[in-house]
Amino acid sequence: MVVILPDLLDPWRAAARREQYAGALALAIFPRLQPLLVSTDADAAVTYQIQFGIDRDGRAVVTGTLETTLQVVCQRCLGTLALPVNATLNLALLRDLDALEQLPECYEPLLVEERLIPPHQFIEDELLLAVPAIPRHAAAEHCERWLAAQVTATEVAPPSDQNARVNPFAAALANWKAPPERL
Template identity: 35%
Template sequence: MLYRLPEYIDPLQLADNRGELKGQIPVSGLDRLNDLLIADTGSVTVALFFGREGRLPKIEGTLETELNLCCQNCLQAVVWPVKHSVKLGIVKTIEQANRLPEDFEPLLINTDTVFLKEIIEDELLLTLPTYPKHPYDCLALHKDIKNSDTDTGQTHKKNPFSILANLKNTGDLNGSTKK
């Protein structure tokens, strides 16, 4: 069963209490991520587990969603499925971050409470490809569709510069008949 997620969390207190957060957050609420999406539909399923590994407070879990990105080849929507594993070590200083085990990423906190949405958004931004593309040759597909449209008897558009050719032939540029 999915529960409502809190807006702010105290990650150290949750780690001490072995807390867990499960729920969904709408994609439309992730402002920085929305700038990169064609559509902000759907939601992110969140399952985060807090605890300690020795003295290290940690967050582990998964984020699952489908994002609508813009294909960099054809500029059409491409659905990008995300199933991301989260493994964060909660630290307060850069020195602590440098001592984290290799399989942990640092979550640097300055205050007791943290905006949960920012953690989720940061993790999703890290999963995005630099150049999202369809897994197939979408340009060839769109070219074939365009060619089939012209083969079905569609008229060609008139060249907007054809009027300039007529002006050149008559020698009438701005009312001047200079030769």
């Protein structure tokens, strides 16, 4: 039976019961992800399919997929970059870091220090890992087209005499340079 992910869950119990979750979470609920995003529309969400279970070695695991598109800033042109995310979850539950040495390479560790955990946190962790350190458009010409469009949109006509900017110091300088009046 597939259900919507709860706010808190016991991951060990979920693994023993082989629970499955599917649904969508609004990107606005991830506080650590927010600074990386240009905006979070009300419709922007991550869809997830998560399965808890026990692997062949008796290890509690979390597997699944995450799909979304993140709107981030391209570091080349500073324009908006739609970053598609298709992440695969392959996590092993660990009670402490001592078990990390026996963890096979196919699993990433998920340290569980409390009985109940907010599953939204490990989803946010995976989304953060999916954002490159320097996000940029794949093709430099996209950035060049975007920059050209921005320059064209913000070009300003040369100032006319009517719109000439008045220098606030011009009058003071003119008086200062003028010869003093004689009495």
